[in-house]
Amino acid sequence: MVSMDPQIWIAAFLTLAATSYAFRDNKAFKFAENTFIGVAAGHQIVMGVKNIRDYGWSHLMQGEMIYIVVFLLGVMLYARYHKEYYWLYRYPIAFLVGNGVGISIRAGIHSDFTLQIAETASPLIASTAMGSINNIITFVGVITALSHFIFTYEGMHKDTLGWGPKIGRWMILLALGASFGNTVMTRFGMYQGRVIFLLREWLQIIA
Amino acid sequence: MSIWEKLMSIPREVIMALVFIAILIPALNPLGLPLMVGSMSQAWYDTVDNMPAGSIVLFDIGYGSGGYPSLGPGNIAAFHQMFENDLRIVMMATDLEGSMMYPLIMAGVKPESNYGAVYGEDYVFLGYIAGTQTAMAGVLGDLHALASADYQGTSLSSLPLAAEVGGAEDFDIVAYMTTAGGTAEGWVYQAYSQYDRPILGGCLSMMTTSIKPYYDSGQMLGLMDGIKGAADLEFLTGHAGDAIISSDILSFTQTLVLIFILIGNVAFWMQKGGGK
Amino acid sequence: MDYRRDIPLAITFLVGIIAVLDYYTTFESVTNTFTVIKNWGVVLQAFALGLGAVNLFRVHGKRVSERTREDWMFSGWLLLMLVLFVVVGLGTGQYDASTQYAWIYNALYMPLGATMYSSLAFYMAYGSYKVLRARNFEAALLFITAVLVIIGNTPIFPATFPVFFNIREWIFGPIVSGAYRGIRIGVGIGAVVLGIKTLVGLETGYLGRW
Amino acid sequence: MAIQMGKQGKIKIRRIPGLDAIEEIVGRSVEMGRPVFDIVGMGVFTDIYATQTIAGLSILSYVSTLCARLGAKLYAPQASVDVLPVAAEIVSESYRMEGKLEELDVEEQLPYLSGTQFAWASGIIGMAARLRPAGNIMIGPFWAESMMFAETFDRIGAMQIGGTARMYQIPFFAALCDYVLIGEEMFAAGAYVSGDPQQIGSIAAQDWYKLAALALGILGALLATAGVTIIGDLLIM
16 A cells, blocks of 8 residues: 655655656756755754854853854854955865864874885785785785886886786786775665665555 | 667667566565575674674764665664664664654654653764764764764763763664765774774665775774665664665566667677678 | 965965864863864855856856757756755755655766776776786786685685685685785875875965966 | 985886876777777775876876877766866876867766766666777776676777776786786886876885885795794784
């Protein structure tokens, strides 16, 4: 028995409208896309105001007057659209970029560089024969893939050493194939959720 | 037009219709095929299983509507296991829509009726905190300097679990589920690299290859590989849900994709190889 | 000293250095300063969330007022949806926790967010049929692992021939681990070098137009 | 320090194979009398993918110079209001340098389609179906629309180069394009083409890190196999 809930009907219509793009671009899809953009921007404002209240205004209420500076910087973000004083928005952006970059690169060196090399610098021969083969293949993969991304050292691409980047490109392509295969599963894994919604919540023909 | 050219130019609408049918059939009558559990999902399950009761988990709902169809079921299965093992969970959201996923997940888990869990003592939800890595560093650094209330405005001091937690050292493990590469890397940087906290990560399967280096180097103890990992965890925890239904749908749709690939390539080579 | 450029660059440098020092040192003063910076960062990011809406009002507001383009009604509808979410979200005082907001979210945002990207599954099937070809040696390499992983991900095959499961697990072992660790090191270094250039003011694209 | 060396011209970037493929594409489109597309993606200057957009624009200037010189018709549809003026200025500069400015019609050849993803995707697909280009160069930040573009241009029979550093989209370009610039190759190509010492300098700096990683990795593995795990332990410390 088909659901009587208007919320489910709206959701079902929008699900079908959003799917229609796969067949051909059409008015229903344009309607769905514009709804999506408007709703997403509205949600951003609601969550933004809530965060300003919870993590900014609450501090002001507790007497931390220094937070006035944060509110000032926050408003300055919107000077970006002012004809003459647009450069004011650079102060808060500079703060955000400094914070964002500092917070990620400080750990990036450790997680993406030293620890990855430490993992590479582990014994090649394992207890089992298969284990050793796998270790060697992984080791060759890392070293050749890395050599493929060396651009300024001319010698890397000549004669015997030249095999490094070539094999590296092959190993990368093999790994990209695995990623492509997994992406097929990602897309189907997500869309099947919508079909189950249509059959279970909307048409109510499956449990 | 030779047979091969015909085979190479099946109209798009026919292909799309076939795909839609390939989803409908298993959805209408599931096959219930046996499941082979991947090693990374098994690692997630064992890590949580070996944690002593009462341990505190920091869990980031780092996805929204775009990720819900494949990460939602995995999140539900993960919470089932955590509540069953009497772990205490401090939840937060680094994704803008994370706080809208929370009620849907709780409806799937029902911790009160299934496990007698009490909000405030066994689990707390801090809500969405802006800034992704800034939010992570803020919570792990000094929670109470940042936040004073939970997602419904209840003050943290009145919630025993929230009052007990001050920063990274109070969390026994950090777990997240996300559709964003920045969030997946962010937790490795902020929780493991900075505070040496063990990590469990769930992501879309298209991200698995680029997140795996963290799992290989021991920076992550478990990795839930999209809908496949979710089905594994549902199977391991014994709480069948949408993810297991999806594996039947995946069987049909991906077999169809394999057939398309076969047709496309055979026709391509026959036509090129003198089939003209 | 141009206050329009040098002060912002100085802010970026100072905040970035404090973040890095907070990681490598354990001085009480540095940690406390950075805790303040982090908490300010959350509020500032929250403020930045409104920029998207301002941009939409400028672009689509103009289209509605001029009514030149034949799709101006879509722009009007877009702004109406934006205002609807803001009014319901802020009106109840409970923001995202109110039942009315959850209702419109689950009616509008959820289906669109979940379907918009997942409908690419149809494109994925069509693309695999039309273009995923072993046309040359390099494409053949990618083709082999793609097909083997798809087979491994299709539960019906590993269930009947377990060898396919082991092949997929093996591909995600040495093949993926090796190459992607190399790629991850490369990407990591790229981000660090770019980060250092940004902090010292050599990379200023983020400051936008002059 | 690397950037100082870059300024003194001490650093040379090796020839990126992808650039030869670009020349082949422009040549092919001149022979077939059909246009060439160069898409730099939807990135803007203030997001974290800014460097990919900048590398894409360096390639755009190289492609527009080739098109002006060989007489191929270039189309570079735009998706971002801040990138459009910069791209228009780059292309005009290339045509002026080749003395062919009068052949360029910026309005028609660099149209602004849309800032929203799917409207941008269907705008490009419509243009491609109408103009039936012989070649398509896509270097810059790309999202889910990469699959749609590659499939559409292949159906039209265009020779394609894809290049992005967004990890999840590289497999699509690798699978569907005739040639692919994988991740950082795109930055090296951008630096090689632009000749800007700062870009070349930072490529060199990154290479030194990678060479260090190679040396430590190889040495460490050999020693570890012999039972001496000094390097691994040092790095984890």
